Amino acid sequence: MSDNTRILVKxxxxxxxxxxKAGCKHYFGYPITPQNEVPEFMSRELPKIGGEFxxxxxxxxxxxxxxxxSAVGIxxxxxxxxxxxxxxxxxxxxxxxxxxxxxxxNVVRCGPGLGGIAAxxxxxxxxxxxxxxxDYHLIVLAPSSVQEMYDHTMLAFELSDKYRNPxxxxxxxxxxxxxxxIVEREQAPEPPPKMWALDGADGRPARHLKSLLLKEGELExxxxxxxxxxxxxxxxxxxxDEYRIEDAELVVAAFGTAARIAKTAVGQARxxxxxxxxxxxxxxxxxxxxxxxxxxxxxxxxLVVEMNTxxxxxxxxxxxAGDAQVSFYGRPxxxxxxxxxxxxxxRKYYPGQAESNVQSPLWQTQGRxxxxxENKRGT
Amino acid sequence: MKxxxxxxxxxNDEIMHYCAGCTHGIAHRLVAEALDHYGITGKxxxxxxxxxxxxxxxxxECDILEAPHGRPPAVATGIKRSRPDMIVFxxxxxxxxxxxxxxxxxxxxxxxxxITVIFVNNTVYGMTxxxxxxxxxxxxxxxxxxYGRNLNTDxxxxxxAEMLATLExxxxxxxxxxxxxxxxxxxxxxxxxAFDMQLKNMGFSFVEMLSTCPTNxxxxxxxxxxxxxxxxxxxxxLGVFKEKEVV
Ligand SMILES: Cc1ncc(C[n+]2csc(CCOP(=O)(O)OP(=O)(O)O)c2C)c(N)n1
Ligand code: SF4
Ligand SMILES: [Mg+2]
Numbered sequence: 001m002s003d004n005t006r007i008l009v010k011x012x013x014x015x016x017x018x019x020x021k022a023g024c025k026h027y028f029g030y031p032i033t034p035q036n037e038v039p040e041f042m043s044r045e046l047p048k049i050g051g052e053f054x055x056x057x058x059x060x061x062x063x064x065x066x067x068x069x070s071a072v073g074i075x076x077x078x079x080x081x082x083x084x085x086x087x088x089x090x091x092x093x094x095x096x097x098x099x100x101x102x103x104x105x106n107v108v109r110c111g112p113g114l115g116g117i118a119a120x121x122x123x124x125x126x127x128x129x130x131x132x133x134x135d136y137h138l139i140v141l142a143p144s145s146v147q148e149m150y151d152h153t154m155l156a157f158e159l160s161d162k163y164r165n166p167x168x169x170x171x172x173x174x175x176x177x178x179x180x181x182i183v184e185r186e187q188a189p190e191p192p193p194k195m196w197a198l199d200g201a202d203g204r205p206a207r208h209l210k211s212l213l214l215k216e217g218e219l220e221x222x223x224x225x226x227x228x229x230x231x232x233x234x235x236x237x238x239x240x241d242e243y244r245i246e247d248a249e250l251v252v253a254a255f256g257t258a259a260r261i262a263k264t265a266v267g268q269a270r271x272x273x274x275x276x277x278x279x280x281x282x283x284x285x286x287x288x289x290x291x292x293x294x295x296x297x298x299x300x301x302x303l304v305v306e307m308n309t310x311x312x313x314x315x316x317x318x319x320x321a322g323d324a325q326v327s328f329y330g331r332p333x334x335x336x337x338x339x340x341x342x343x344x345x346x347r348k349y350y351p352g353q354a355e356s357n358v359q360s361p362l363w364q365t366q367g368r369x370x371x372x373x374e375n376k377r378g379t
Numbered sequence: 380m381k382x383x384x385x386x387x388x389x390x391n392d393e394i395m396h397y398c399a400g401c402t403h404g405i406a407h408r409l410v411a412e413a414l415d416h417y418g419i420t421g422k423x424x425x426x427x428x429x430x431x432x433x434x435x436x437x438x439x440e441c442d443i444l445e446a447p448h449g450r451p452p453a454v455a456t457g458i459k460r461s462r463p464d465m466i467v468f469x470x471x472x473x474x475x476x477x478x479x480x481x482x483x484x485x486x487x488x489x490x491x492x493x494i495t496v497i498f499v500n501n502t503v504y505g506m507t508x509x510x511x512x513x514x515x516x517x518x519x520x521x522x523x524x525x526y527g528r529n530l531n532t533d534x535x536x537x538x539x540a541e542m543l544a545t546l547e548x549x550x551x552x553x554x555x556x557x558x559x560x561x562x563x564x565x566x567x568x569x570x571x572x573a574f575d576m577q578l579k580n581m582g583f584s585f586v587e588m589l590s591t592c593p594t595n596x597x598x599x600x601x602x603x604x605x606x607x608x609x610x611x612x613x614x615x616x617l618g619v620f621k622e623k624e625v626v
Contacts, residue, residue, distance in 0.1 A: 026457075026460060026461045028456075028457060052460040052461065054456065054460055054490075056453065056486075057453075057482050057483070057485075057486035058482060060450065060453070060482075060483075061450070061453035061456075061482065061483055061486065062453075064446065064447065064450040064453035064454045064457065064483070065453050065454070065456050065457035065460070066457060067446070067450075067454055067457060068426070068444065068446075068453070068454035068455060068456065068457025068458040068459075068461075069457040069458065069460065069461040070457075071424075071444045071454075071457075071458065072424060072458050072461055072462045072465065074461035074462065076457065076461060090447050091447060091450070094445070094446075094447050098445065198424045198442035198443075198444055198458075199442075199462070199465075200421050200422040200423070200424075200441075200442060200465060201420065201421050201423075201440060201441050201442050202421030202422060203421070206436075206439060206440050206441055206442050206443065207442050207443075208436035208442070208443045208444070208445070209443075209444050209445060210427075210436060210443075210444075210445035211445060212433060212434075212445060
């Protein structure tokens, strides 16, 4: 297939195709909706290229298989959805501690608990703040199109190897299930040799990869080194996307699927003469803190839109200037904000255009319990 | 003078942290002897458990990888599937293998992963201070079974070798004891055989070693050996439970 031919691909298949283009021939995973196309694709394609597909007994096992493959220097990955990703947190913490690369895809569904299989962004905190025990970060990419599902998977392998750190593609059920035309990429170059890999102690002293550091001060020093690495990542790997920010008076901030919806709303608002822009973090760790702070020197109104009850909202609030106002619109549990719902929230900033009957969602007023909810629950 | 006994080359001269009379040291030595014998130290990765042997990377001359508690068989699977040319073994205690890591060991065995598993069964959680393990004998007092293991509340001790031998994926499953020279020699042969199976691509090989933990049994090293012989062996019989014919 020539590089500029567009092909119609389902989001989950794009993840798998991107992984193979990145040189990943080893996949370990356990079935869970809405990402089953990924293991199915891998089980079909990897044997054809001399790779290995293992259907693990659980997500616990799957992430530890990735850990093992990574430790011997082989690019490998796993994919799952929210409940399975929760099981992987133990392995991810070990991999972060041992400084092992490896790619994990989370096609997020809604929770908590078994929740449901509809799209959600409820795993944002878990993905960007660490997720397992200890002080660590994953590198987290948030695609918002099928092309980005493909590209971000490739990028995740590159960054993961570069920084010896696990990387996550934080997708969702909408992105996983939708079809869009994409352009295939060139095969990624072979990663440079991994001088730390456990590839056999022939002709060299034995190597160990471990996170247990018991000597006085050793673990603190190791943690400080990890933090230095995260600062490097924050310095060099921030990625974001902007739409009509230049003259915006109001900036909508959203990632992933929510950003697509917000973009439609912003486009409509512009048609109606409202000066609105969209800020979309592409890396949610490292978070585009500086750029957001920069925008907020001029723009004082922000509206965060998410498919949860306000998670990235905290990062926006933390990073905008002190005099900026941040409001929120979100829907959890499989609810997906419509462009119209977002537009209504945008119109509120333009009193002339506001509809009198726009109701604020329960969770829009941060920190205050809705009297409606209180009544329902009784005492 | 002729040298008749020496440290295997696959183990270094670090002083081991194991307690006096602990059989982990013997188990290490047997693995190192097998690596020496087959000349595979330079292409072997050992997967360490969480347990008293977590520090085994301090002693072996082959590459060693740390795994989360109970996950060594999954980690070893990841290694072997991506580098089938390498030799992979996991080394695990009874808490690691028979409790928290039960799913991982059963499925690695059932898939017939071409790896070798060394299982050190000392009937307690050594590292965490002697709590009850899935292999703790009925009536045995531990820090979490202070009145003795009670079958009504704690169930029965698990016989891992017998259980794994029922799985088609296993090529070699045996239980040995590290109590006296004759048995240690048998254990040595078993470890050699287990690695030989892997070298011949025969699939999953498993050596359970009945071991002592004098510290947490509250015994002297000799008393511990006596307990191993009088209490452990009758419940955990020695022998080969599975041996596939090499094809
Ligand atoms: C997830 C998790 N749970 C619990 C522990 C605590 N822990 C460390 S070692 C161990 C048991 C070790 O016992 P065993 O596997 O029998 O090894 P031994 O020390 O007896 O050789 C436990 C429960 C841990 N490290 N990680
Ligand atoms: S606590 Fe038990 S198993 Fe651990 S080193 Fe001491 S004797 Fe050996
Ligand atoms: Mg034990």
